[in-house]
Each structure stands twice: as C-alpha cells, then as structure tokens.
Amino acid sequence: MELASPITIYWDIPAAADTSLLQRVAADILDCRPLMLQITSTEPRLTEDILTVLEQFRDSPVSVILTIPLAAYDDSCRDHLQGSGVQEVLLAVNHADRSGGEGWPVSGLVGISFPVISGNWRELPDLVHSCLDHGITRLVLPMQRLYEGEPPFFLTVREQRELAEALAVAGGAVGLNLTIHDPFLWRAFNPGVPFPQGGCQAANTMIAISPDGGVYPCPSLPVRLGTVGSQSLKEIIASASKKELRRKLLAHPGACWECGELVECRGGCRGRAYVMHQSLEGEDPACW
Amino acid sequence: MQTIHRNPNVMWREETDALAQVQEALDRGDEVEETGTSVLFSGGTMISLNYLGTEIWKLCDGRTMDGIVAELLPQFEVDEAVLREDVQAFLDELAAKGFISYAE
Numbered sequence: 001m002e003l004a005s006p007i008t009i010y011w012d013i014p015a016a017a018d019t020s021l022l023q024r025v026a027a028d029i030l031d032c033r034p035l036m037l038q039i040t041s042t043e044p045r046l047t048e049d050i051l052t053v054l055e056q057f058r059d060s061p062v063s064v065i066l067t068i069p070l071a072a073y074d075d076s077c078r079d080h081l082q083g084s085g086v087q088e089v090l091l092a093v094n095h096a097d098r099s100g101g102e103g104w105p106v107s108g109l110v111g112i113s114f115p116v117i118s119g120n121w122r123e124l125p126d127l128v129h130s131c132l133d134h135g136i137t138r139l140v141l142p143m144q145r146l147y148e149g150e151p152p153f154f155l156t157v158r159e160q161r162e163l164a165e166a167l168a169v170a171g172g173a174v175g176l177n178l179t180i181h182d183p184f185l186w187r188a189f190n191p192g193v194p195f196p197q198g199g200c201q202a203a204n205t206m207i208a209i210s211p212d213g214g215v216y217p218c219p220s221l222p223v224r225l226g227t228v229g230s231q232s233l234k235e236i237i238a239s240a241s242k243k244e245l246r247r248k249l250l251a252h253p254g255a256c257w258e259c260g261e262l263v264e265c266r267g268g269c270r271g272r273a274y275v276m277h278q279s280l281e282g283e284d285p286a287c288w
Numbered sequence: 289m290q291t292i293h294r295n296p297n298v299m300w301r302e303e304t305d306a307l308a309q310v311q312e313a314l315d316r317g318d319e320v321e322e323t324g325t326s327v328l329f330s331g332g333t334m335i336s337l338n339y340l341g342t343e344i345w346k347l348c349d350g351r352t353m354d355g356i357v358a359e360l361l362p363q364f365e366v367d368e369a370v371l372r373e374d375v376q377a378f379l380d381e382l383a384a385k386g387f388i389s390y391a392e
Contacts (some may be wrong), residue, residue: 001324001334001336003303003327004303004306005303006306007301007327007329007334009300022356033301035299035300035301035329036299036329059299061299063299179332182347196332196333197332205334
C-alpha cells in the first residue's frame with residue numbers, strides 16, 4: 001500500500017537546538033498528519049526544548065513516542081512527562097542490566113530501546129530477562145541511524161542462528177511486546193514466523209528527520225531528500241525525488257532476483273545494503 | 289442491542305487528497321471501490337479503507353448496526369438488504385483484526 005504521506009515520522013532532536021526552528025519543524029510535522037511521531041533525544045536530561053515540542057503535540061491526534069537516555073529518566077523527568085500527552089516513553093540503554101536491579105526503573109510504564117550493535121547483540125537474551133525482571137514489558141530494537149555513513153550493523157547468517165539458539169535456551173521473549181525493524185533480527189526472535197512488514201517501507205509509511213534537519217526515507221537509508229527549514233516537510237514528501245526513490249525501492253534489488261529467500265525477506269534492509277554497495281541494487285549484507 | 293465501537297488504540301486518518309479524488313470520481317459516476325480514503329494502523333498492522341469502508345468506520349462510535357445502515361442508506365444507491373450484508377461482512381472483518389468490538 002503506497003501512501004501520499006507517512007504514518008510514522010522519526011525525528012532525532014539535535015543536542016543544541018534552536019527552539020524556534022524546532023517549533024517550525026514540529027508545525028511542519030503536524031501539517032503532514034502522521035499517525036505516530038517517534039522523537040529521539042540523546043540529551044542526558046529532558047530539556048525545555050523537548051518539553052516545548054511535546055506541548056505542540058499535546059492536543060493533536062499524533063501519537064508521540066519519546067526515546068530518551070535511561071539517565072535522563074529521573075524524578076523531574078517523570079513529573080514533566082506526566083500529563084504531557086506522550087503515548088509511550090522508551091529509555092535507551094546500550095547494555096542489559098547486570099547490576100541486579102540498580103539503575104533501571106522498576107516499572108511497566110516505560111519501555112526499553114536497545115540499539116543493537118556488534119558490541120552488544122550477544123546480550124539480547126540477558127536484556128529480555130532484564131526487562132521482565134524489572135516488570136518492563138515493552139522492548140524496541142530501533143533502526144540503526146546511518147545518516148553520516150556509519151558502518152551498518154548486521155548479523156551474519158551464522159550469528160543469526162547463534163542468537164536464535166541463545167534466545168531459545170533462555171526461554172525466548174515471551175511476555176514482551178517487541179518491536180523489531182530488522183527482518184533478520186526478527187527471524188532470530190521469531191523463527192519460522194514471516195516478517196510482518198511487506199518489504200522496505202522507507203519513504204512510504206515512514207520518513208526520518210536527522211539532527212541536522214536532513215530528511216531521509218528511513219533512519220537507515222542515507223539518501224537525503226531535503227532539509228527542513230529550507231523546504232517544508234510536506235514539499236519534501238511530495239517531491240519528485242522522493243517519489244522516484246520510492247519507485248526504486250518497490251523493485252527488489254537486482255542482486256536478489258535469483259534468491260529463493262526473496263519472497264520472505266523482500267530484499268532485507270535496503271538502507272544497510274545501500275551503505276554497503278552505494279546502490280539500491282545490492283543485497284543486504286545480513287544475507288552473507 | 290449490540291453496539292459497535294472503534295478500538296481506541298487504532299490510529300487512523302482520512303487521506304484528504306484521495307478523498308477529493310474519490311468525490312470527483314463519484315461525480316463522474318466512476319467506480320471508486322479500489323481507492324483508499326483512509327488508513328488505519330494498530331499493533332503493527334496497517335489497512336486502507338475505501339470510501340464506503342471509511343464511512344462505516346467513522347460510524348463505529350457506539351451505534352447499532354441499524355443505526356449505521358440508517359445513516360449510510362441515503363448516501364448510497366443500494367438496496368438496504370445488500371448494504372446491511374456488506375456492512376456486516378466488513379465489520380466482522382474489522383472485528384477479527386481487533387479494529388472494532390461489539391458490545392451488548
């Protein structure tokens with residue numbers, strides 16, 4: 001299903017922000033009528049800028065999901081977020097909790113966001129236990145941000161099997177409401193269950209705004225479509241270049257045409273493949 | 289009497305551009321069944337509804353089946369029995385996906 005405007009906008013808020021620009025971007029986002037806005041901040045505390053932005057969405061029909069560092073979630077933050085209209089708060093952590101309970105909130109009211117990288121993917125079974133031990137039932141494995149040409153993270157087929165086995169031994173992720181964007185990580189958590197998304201949704205159901213205002217089809221696909229502030233988000237979403245990119249993404253990568261798994265993976269992560277091959281025709285390295 | 293309710297967790301919007309196109313097409317007497325005029329999203333599932341589906345969806349606000357049919361009948365040139373059957377089938381599909389619920 002092809003949409004004229006995305007249902008999810010990812011907005012990574014810059015650390016040192018111009019408040020008036022943030023307000024303009026927020027108004028721009030509202031104008032696009034997404035169903036969900038995923039705001040991510042890496043600031044170690046909940047700033048006035050973020051609160052100002054949240055206020056703009058308070059009475060809107062947009063569901064706001066806020067991801068902040070675990071360290072930012074103190075009493076003051078909790079107080080501010082109460083009644084802010086935020087639908088879900090996700091606390092970003094880089095490691096499973098091995099402290100036996102210190103540091104993590106004991107609450108089912110927040111979820112955990114765990115950016116999976118090469119240095120922590122083996123902690124995923126522990127992470128599942130950490131969440132459940134703390135009464136946390138929501139876990140998100142967010143899309144890797146590849147705006148600046150960062151090396152993409154992926155598990156090889158052998159590593160995917162290793163993870164699937166470790167998760168099975170640990171009892172799986174029963175009891176967790178999981179969001180997994182990577183079709184191959186999905187497979188490790190849900191062996192035999194087809195990935196629910198019908199292929200890459202970059203520039204269709206989603207659009208991403210990077211901290212510098214760059215607009216991208218997806219946080220993992222570094223093809224810059226425009227810059228908020230220079231153009232309105234609505235114009236960028238309606239642009240010919242965005243539509244052309246979407247047209248290309250609807251076709252499977254040339255390198256995958258002969259592959260028997262294409263019907264299931266549908267080309268995998270097109271962003272990761274793009275970074276590796278500098279082309280939309282290459283295969284997702286997670287196939288290797 | 290059974291009433292019909294949208295699941296409050298479903299996020300949805302009407303697609304204004306598509307709706308305008310459909311209204312133009314209806315004025316011309318064209319078929320509009322294949323054009324989505326709203327998008328619904330819940331629990332990782334996204335569905336698109338055509339014009340009739342969207343009109344039914346918007347009426348799932350605690351009305352009864354009779355109430356929904358009575359509201360739609362003047363808008364669509366269709367036999368009441370056919371409309372009732374179509375609406376029931378559509379609602380059952382939405383209920384199976386968890387997008388609406390029935391209440392007594």
